[in-house]
Every structure is written in C-alpha cells, then in structure tokens.
C-alpha cells in the first residue's frame with residue numbers, strides 16, 4: 001500500500017492528527033513552515049516510533065543536517081537544494097533527493113540520483129518546495145525509476161491523490177499545502193488525506209462496490225473513504241424517496257407549478273421544409289424557468305437534501321445554467337448555496353454569474369487547471385469532502401459516483417416521458433430518430449432513457465468537436481476518449497497514456513467536460529446509442545438557422561444537436577420523424593453570438 005508523508009508540521013495538534021501517517025516532515029529550510037531543531041525534537045517525541053521523522057533541508061551545511069539527525073532524531077533526510085553526491089553519502093540515515101519536474105531534462109537528472117529515494121515535486125514559487133502546485137505527471141511516463149524509490153509530492157490533496165497513485169504507483173505520497181486551510185495545517189484535512197490513501201484509496205474502493213451502480217462495466221463508486229458514508233447515505237435516501245408517493249408528488253408539483261412543465265413538443269415546420277427530409281419536432285427545454293433542463297434535476301436533488309436534513313448545497317457549474325438552477329431552487333427552498341465555477345467560464349457567462357449572486361448564492365471562482373467545468377467539479381468535491389456532514393453536493397449532470405448518474409437520469413427522464421406521450425399523441429407512433437447534445441450527458445440521458453427499449457428509435461448523442469476531433473481542442477469524449485476513472489466513476493475520458501486528464505475545449509461552456517456520464521459509455525458500448533461530434537463552427541451556423549427559421553435562439557449546447565440533426569435528416573424520408581432536444585435557450589450565449597456571428601450571418 002502507498003505510504004503517506006505529512007510535511008511541514010509545526011504544531012502538536014497537527015502532529016497528533018498525522019500520527020497514523022507513515023512519515024512526518026519537519027522543514028528546516030527557508031519557508032513559512034520552518035521550525036528549529038528543538039521544536040522538531042519536541043514534536044517528534046509525540047509521534048509513534050513507527051512514523052519516519054524526515055527533515056527537509058535546502059543547501060544546508062552538513063553540520064546542521066547531522067545535528068538535526070542526532071537531536072530530533074531524524075530517521076530520514078530530504079534534500080531540496082543542489083546537494084552533491086558526496087554530501088548525500090555523508091548522511092548517516094536514508095536520504096530523499098527532491099527534484100522539480102518541469103521537462104524531460106529534469107527527469108533525466110533524477111534518474112541519475114544516488115539517493116535512497118527520489119521525490120518529484122513542482123518547481124517552488126517563493127521557496128524550493130511546498131508550493132501547492134502539481135506538475136505534469138506524464139513527464140515521468142518513460143522514466144527509468146523504480147517505483148519503490150519514488151515519492152510523489154506537489155499540490156496533492158484528498159481529491160487528486162487517488163489519481164496520482166493510479167498514474168504513478170509510487171512508494172509514498174507527500175503532502176503539505178493540500179492539508180492546510182488559509183496557510184495553516186488543518187487537522188481534519190490531515191486525517192482525511194491519510195484515510196483517503198490508506199483507509200480506502202480509489203484503487204481499493206473498486207473491489208467493494210462492484211455490485212452497485214454499474215451500467216455494464218461503467219460507473220461505480222470510486223470515492224475516498226471520507227465520502228463513502230455520504231454516498232451510501234445518499235444512495236439509501238434516494239432508493240427510499242424514489243418509491244415514495246409523497247416525494248414524487250412534491251417533485252412533480254414543483255415541475256408543474258414552478259418550472260412550468262409540461263413543455264411543448266413543437267413541430268418545426270420551416271426547418272422541416274428547409275431540410276427537405278423528415279418531420280422535425282423540437283422538445284422545448286428552453287422554455288423551463290431558468291432557461292434550461294438543469295432545473296428538473298436541481299429540484300429533485302434539493303428536495304432530497306431537505307429530506308436528508310441537509311440545508312447547505314454545493315454545486316459546480318460550467319455554462320452557469322446548473323448554477324442558476326441550483327441557486328434558484330436554494331432561494332425558493334431557503335437553502336444555503338455555494339457554486340464553484342471556473343474562472344474562464346465566469347468570463348464567458350457573466351450574466352449567469354450575476355443571476356446566481358442575485359439569487360443569493362456564493363459563487364467561488366476556480367483558477368486551477370483549465371479553469372473550466374472539470375476544475376469546478378474538483379473544487380466542489382473538495383468542498384464536499386470537508387463539509388459532508390451538513391452539505392449535499394448537487395451535481396449537475398449524470399456524472400459522479402453512484403447514485404448520482406442514476407438519480408440525475410431519473411430526474412431528467414421527465415423530458416423523454418413527456419416527449420413519448422406527446423409524439424404518440426401527435427403522430428400516433430414513435431419517432432425514427434432522437435438527438436440530444438452530450439457534455440456530461442444529463443439532457444440526453446433524460447431524453448433517451450424512456451426510449452432505450454424501443455429498438456426502432458435511433459438515438460444519437462452529439463458531443464462537442466470544438467475545433468475538430470483531430471486537433472487537441474475538442475470535448476469529444478466518446479469519440480476520442482479512453483476508459484478511466486474521473487470524479488468517482490469509471491467512464492470514458494480524455495486522458496493521456498499516463499492517465500493525466502486532458503483539457504477539453506468547446507465554444508460551449510456546458511460541453512467542455514473531459515468525461516461523460518457512465519450510462520452513455522455503456523449505451524455506446526452495447527451499440528444502443530450512436531455518438532457523433534459537431535464543431536464549434538457547425539454549432540454556430542445552426543444557431544443562425546434555428547433562430548431565423550423557427551424564432552428560437554438555442555443555447556450553444558443545444559445547437560450541436562441541431563447541427564447533427566441537419567446531417568441526419570439529409571438521409572431521411574418525408575415519412576419519417578426526427579426529434580431534437582433543445583436543452584436550453586441562448587440568452588446566456590448572447591455575448592458569444594454577438595462576437596462570433598457577425599461574419600457568419
């Protein structure tokens with residue numbers, strides 16, 4: 001099992017919290033975490049003998065290192081400076097040599113290390129280490145280093161450590177900033193980190209939940225132990241609620257009286273004429289209160305949270321539609337609401353940011369990674385880990401650990417159920433083709449689910465091809481992704497050969513997620529649903545078409561489904577029926593349309 005080191009300890013309370021770790025680090029180098037040899041000795045005395053006591057130095061004199069080894073006493077020494085091989089040989093205990101990894105040249109250097117262990121870290125900012133930043137783990141892909149000598153550090157925390165272990169299989173993981181709050185060590189975070197790695201790492205969880213929440217081979221509950229209780233509690237609460245007539249009545253009352261359901265299935269006469277093929281119908285999720293399908297799910301989960309006695313909600317948002325839906329429901333039901341949103345998405349979707357604030361939600365800007373949806377999910381998960389007792393994570397798509405993908409699908413299935421009844425009513429038969437856009441995949445799974453058993457109905461999910469699926473800038477997870485774990489579920493995702501999650505791109509903030517809901521991956525796997533990809537440019541052209549032909553300005557996400565529908569319709573006859581799910585309206589995208597569409601129009 002991977003060992004854990006908690007570094008930068010300065011106070012007794014935190015030393016105690018770290019007593020179940022395998023190693024404790026004391027920083028003697030220039031740092032805000034620096035302590036004296038005497039202080040380290042007093043703290044080390046409180047630790048069990050089995051815990052390694054590691055001193056961190058940067059270009060210190062040999063006398064200082066030897067004094068610390070003897071007085072603390074230290075069982076290992078960690079060197080972050082430019083220490084020579086002779087210096088390393090002079091140290092009477094095991095030595096960890098740290099390397100900042102920026103490029104392949106750094107990897108070559110660490111391969112030559114004579115130290116007992118090699119520690120890989122991100123380059124420091126103010127000091128030689130402890131910056132809280134991750135480095136590109138894939139650089140170690142071809143490195144000739146025995147994993148039994150490898151210690152991984154740099155920006156680790158309870159959320160990403162599972163992925164670090166899965167990618168690099170190191171001897172030990174080392175954390176400092178990731179177990180701090182506002183620059184100080186946090187006893188809860190220390191315990192959570194240790195438990196995540198030792199008690200129930202992502203790898204170990206696999207075995208325990210094989211039976212639960214899988215769609216074929218996909219899904220599951222790949223979460224740290226610290227979230228397992230909350231996930232199980234949610235699973236139990238949802239299992240009970242979904243069969244409870246009162247809960248269902250309440251949920252449907254809000255859908256009718258607050259969201260404004262049922263939404264029409266509009267016959268698109270001019271689009272039908274322009275495409276010259278099948279009869280085209282539009283399922284009008286754009287008419288929902290708050291402007292998109294997201295509210296169907298937000299209401300269901302908020303009611304469930306209240307049923308579980310949780311009155312605080314955390315959510316992530318990409319385009320802002322889920323954030324607005326969540327903030328809306330929280331205002332309505334008097335729940336506290338925090339929404340994490342990538343800085344890049346905040347820039348693209350300012351109107352929705354203001355809406356959320358106006359509704360009383362706190363919007364937290366996420367600057368890590370690509371500062372988009374996946375990073376917002378990471379931060380929301382982190383927040384949930386530390387506030388799990390009184391907070392429900394109201395996830396916005398059919399993603400995450402079981403029961404989220406099933407639960408979100410069920411709450412969104414109102415789309416497909418209404419559509420089914422409406423088309424039978426209007427045409428007396430089922431449609432030939434249904435299309436919906438897929439980011440995480442919630443409007444699509446809600447639309448498809450009631451038709452999955454109807455083999456005559458062709459189901460097409462449409463992903464974002466961004467600037468093209470053969471470029472590096474797309475979000476076509478099902479088309480180009482490979483299998484792996486992301487945000488608690490086994491799915492398909494955009495990752496490199498070392499399991500590093502890649503950045504997804506789409507002009508549409510709601511589609512640029514590098515994974516996809518596990519049920520979609522299963523439906524593709526068994527050949528029930530086809531998945532296609534549409535570029536930014538094609539989606540923009542469809543915005544113009546739908547606006548001019550039907551007087552409906554779609555959201556950028558929905559425009560992807562319209563673009564693919566046009567291609568599909570070209571091969572269909574006039575006796576056939578095609579339905580497009582218009583998942584949301586374009587108000588939120590108006591700034592992008594104003595910027596991009598002048599030339600095209």
Ligand SMILES: O=C(O)c1ccccc1N[C@@H]1O[C@H](COP(=O)(O)O)[C@@H](O)[C@H]1O
Pocket residue numbers: 007008025027029030031032033056058080119121127128129130131132133153154155156174175176177178
């Ligand atoms: O923690 C410090 O302040 C520090 C200062 C100088 C050298 C190393 C230091 N700490 C080491 O840095 C890495 C990564 O820490 P983080 O989790 O990214 O904050 C770790 O090995 C610490 O031992």
